[in-house]
Amino acid sequence: MGGSAGRHLLWCFVGTVAPATQRRRLRRGFRVPLGAPATPRTDERNLSLVCNFSAPAGPPPAAAARRIADVAASARAAPAVGLGFADYLRGSALPAHALAVFRDLKGAETTPNRALLYLTTACTPCHLAHLQSCWPESIRRARDVLAPADVLLYAGCGNHGVKAAARWADALVRLPNANVSLAWTRWNPGYQEGAMAALVVATRRRWFDMYVWVIRANPDVLVVDHSALAAAFRPPTGAYLYTCWSDGVTLVNTDFFAARPSAMNSSWWGRGLHLGKINSEASAVQVFRSSIENGTAVLTAGLGERSNGPCRTASAGVIHCHARCGQQPWGLEIGQTGPVATSANNAESIARHSPGGNASGNPRGPPERVEAEVAALKEKVAALEGELKGVRASLKAVFEARPK
Numbered sequence: 001m002g003g004s005a006g007r008h009l010l011w012c013f014v015g016t017v018a019p020a021t022q023r024r025r026l027r028r029g030f031r032v033p034l035g036a037p038a039t040p041r042t043d044e045r046n047l048s049l050v051c052n053f054s055a056p057a058g059p060p061p062a063a064a065a066r067r068i069a070d071v072a073a074s075a076r077a078a079p080a081v082g083l084g085f086a087d088y089l090r091g092s093a094l095p096a097h098a099l100a101v102f103r104d105l106k107g108a109e110t111t112p113n114r115a116l117l118y119l120t121t122a123c124t125p126c127h128l129a130h131l132q133s134c135w136p137e138s139i140r141r142a143r144d145v146l147a148p149a150d151v152l153l154y155a156g157c158g159n160h161g162v163k164a165a166a167r168w169a170d171a172l173v174r175l176p177n178a179n180v181s182l183a184w185t186r187w188n189p190g191y192q193e194g195a196m197a198a199l200v201v202a203t204r205r206r207w208f209d210m211y212v213w214v215i216r217a218n219p220d221v222l223v224v225d226h227s228a229l230a231a232a233f234r235p236p237t238g239a240y241l242y243t244c245w246s247d248g249v250t251l252v253n254t255d256f257f258a259a260r261p262s263a264m265n266s267s268w269w270g271r272g273l274h275l276g277k278i279n280s281e282a283s284a285v286q287v288f289r290s291s292i293e294n295g296t297a298v299l300t301a302g303l304g305e306r307s308n309g310p311c312r313t314a315s316a317g318v319i320h321c322h323a324r325c326g327q328q329p330w331g332l333e334i335g336q337t338g339p340v341a342t343s344a345n346n347a348e349s350i351a352r353h354s355p356g357g358n359a360s361g362n363p364r365g366p367p368e369r370v371e372a373e374v375a376a377l378k379e380k381v382a383a384l385e386g387e388l389k390g391v392r393a394s395l396k397a398v399f400e401a402r403p404k
Contacts (some may be wrong), residue, residue: 015056032250032292035243035299042314044323046224050141051134056174056329064173067105068166071182074079074100075157075165081187085197088189089270101202105169108178115149115213115233116249117177119403120198122188123147123157123164126325127219128213132171133327134222138169142226145233147362149215151180152207154198156263158188195280196269203266215258221231225317228300229258238296240290242318244281244303244311249274251281252288253302253311255320 059065062396088094104110117139121127132154139146155168156240165184172180183201188194199216208214213233224230232240239259244251251274264287291297302313314381 007042010234028049030156032243032252033299034245034250035041035241035301037095037148042317042319044319044321045111045216046319047134047321047324049221049224050222051127051130051324052137053133053324056132060170061106063107064105064170066174067102068169070168070170071100071102071105071184074102075163078184080159080183080185083187085189085193085270088197088200094187094201098187099183102169102182102184103180105173105180105258106178110179111149112210114211115145115215116208116211117149117151118154118198118202118207118214118216120150120154120195120216121156121168121219122194123168125329126322128164128167128171128329129324129327130222130323131168131219132174132329135219136175138223142223142229145226145230146215146223147176149177150211151175151177152183153181154183154201156185156194156198158186192278193270196278196283199254199269201267203269208261208264211261213258213260215256216254217256217321220322221256221313221318221320223318228316229318232258232298233318236296237298239291240298240300240317241284241288241292242300242302242313244313245301246311249282250285251279251311252284253279253313254284255311256313256318257284257288259288259291263288263296265290283293283380306326307353379396 061070077097078100079095079098081093081095083094119131119135151172153168153172155165157165168184169182172182187197189197202208215229217223229240239257241257241259242253244253266287267278268286268289269283270278272279272286273283274282290300290305300313300316302311302315303325314320
């Protein structure tokens with residue numbers, strides 16, 4: 001297939017070339033309203049409403065334990081992936097067996113729900129601890145929105161999360177939702193790129209097509225009060241978005257959003273620029289542009305009016321907070337069916353909750369924890385280097401624009 005038809009199909013299914021009308025609209029500029037600041041403000045004190053960092057009570061069901069062992073085996077066999085994000089956007093495919101999808105880990109065999117809770121992670125200890133200890137209660141409290149939803153966790157773990165695959169699967173089967181699934185890969189193309197890769201993969205594989213609503217969140221972004229979210233799940237709303245203010249520009253938060261698949265123009269993921277570099281929040285501005293322009297998007301200022309800084313949210317019942325990221329996750333060693341102490345602080349608690357357990361436990365070895373923490377720090381350093389590069393480019397443009 002060649003000619004213009006081939007290019008048109010490439011845009012529809014791969015998302016690399018935007019129509020000329022979209023390119024003209026982008027050049028003319030588009031400013032997102034910041035949205036109304038929501039009160040009361042949600043802060044780290046609200047974490048106690050949903051978080052309990054003690055150990056789980058007992059092993060998972062036997063059927064789920066078998067699926068957890070399958071996940072662990074696939075993670076060990078998964079190949080490392082060196083594919084660049086730009087190449088993927090241009091149409092390159094992931095290598096065979098690079099992405100393993102485990103559907104219905106509980107074996108519930110239910111029909112798809114109206115809503116999908118799409119959690120995405122780079123497999124950091126912080127994310128795992130919050131998935132284990134906060135999301136179960138968060139979901140139970142949101143009984144009309146999150147509790148009935150299907151759950152799909154996309155784990156782009158790079159090379160540092162292979163040994164922890166069983167822990168992620170175990171955390172999933174402990175969620176109260178009937179249908180939970182895991183997509184596991186060692187491909188993580190970077191800090192910003194990795195956040196968007198999870199959405200591009202989902203679009204290409206049509207994971208969202210069967211759902212009326214998709215709620216996308218990082219595991220460390222928690223719903224502590226679902227009333228505002230539930231209110232948005234009514235026609236004619238097409239998207240529920242948090243905004244942030246960064247260097248004079250309003251962006252759309254991608255760590256948490258809810259949207260109808262029809263409200264997303266997913267061809268824009270990976271193509272939005274902020275301060276001269278690819279940026280997920282700038283991409284989201286274009287992804288949701290039509291919904292914002294036609295008034296079907298609910299916009300809430302994530303950190304209040306004109307709060308400059310990281311694109312986070314702490315309002316309207318949703319909070320992105322790292323105050324408890326020092327909490328070590330509990331874990332399962334491959335082949336075991338009970339919780340394993342991962343720090344001296346929770347060893348005694350795990351022993352109390354484990355059948356026949358004792359306070360000595362079987363702690364996770366420190367090399368794995370150090371490896372994961374080093375990988376997370378490398379991601380943060382890369383992000384800071386990218387931001388510094390963007391600032392330098394902006395300063396250069398300002399100096400060049402000055403009258404001679």
